[in-house]
């Protein structure tokens with residue numbers, strides 16, 4: 001056994017290499033537990049199982065198989081060369097012509113085939129080489145300290161001292177302090193530039209409100225046709241947008257906040273909390289379609305259970321219990337839109353949502 005530096009034990013070479021081992025690094029360290037400052041592996045009683053038995057491969061024992069594997073590896077590498085040359089040749093021979101989508105397809109196809117062959121040839125060849133021809137037994141590589149040699153460390157300190165002497169930074173405190181100040185302030189202009197990339201006005205406020213307001217009719221998405229309460233039959237579900245949304249110039253931004261799902265349940269199936277008694281109309285309820293997890297559209301309604309499912313990460317909301325979360329990563333119920341009907345029997349909003357729609361982020365920002 002030989003010792004290399006502090007705290008490292010190296011077994012003799014013949015104990016490490018080859019399938020038959022007479023000991024391992026762990027076992028050797030364990031034997032020397034009584035020698036303070038030398039063991040690198042704690043003696044915690046865990047037994048080192050040693051190496052698994054080594055079985056020679058066919059290429060180890062049969063020179064013909066060895067030669068064949070060598071040929072196979074070199075053929076794979078040659079195939080890679082052919083693929084790479086083919087890719088370049090195809091790129092030149094089949095250029096992309098402006099206005100010709102067919103030329104893009106041909107060029108990409110041939111280029112892709114050539115590059116694929118080039119990469120696959122190298123990859124498969126290297127794996128085949130390693131598995132069949134490279135040395136196949138296991139060995140231990142001991143970890144040595146990463147600390148530099150004493151001379152190297154002393155030399156480094158000397159260089160630092162010399163630098164200090166030559167620059168005078170230790171002595172010339174005025175220069176040193178002004179340099180520190182300059183270095184600290186140099187990034188400030190970058191901060192100002194990045195600040196300029198932020199929105200001109202508070203971006204949170206517009207997200208806290210939607211187009212819904214008292215008297216806004218509920219209309220079908222995407223036609224904008226108003227919906228009568230009598231149209232909403234038991235068990236049906238409607239994708240809803242506020243009246244006038246289609247005339248907006250920022251239609252998509254507004255829709256991303258105001259999209260709603262409308263469903264009719266039997267009034268006795270609804271569990272309504274205090275203060276929300278008049279938020280539904282005869283069992284018709286409206287909830288934000290924007291998932292409170294990360295904002296996907298909650299568009300799947302399970303009619304029998306009255307569950308809404310978000311397809312992105314499978315959050316489920318129970319409509320009979322004011323859209324409370326019953327499964328998945330969402331942390332708060334879908335906001336409810338208070339609704340009623342107007343004098344013509346059309347469904348209208350009583351107000352905007354009473355809380356921000358969308359991901360939990362906005363709840364924390366309030």
Ligand code: FES
Nearest residue numbers: 291293294310313
């Ligand atoms: S966005 Fe709906 S569950 Fe993630």
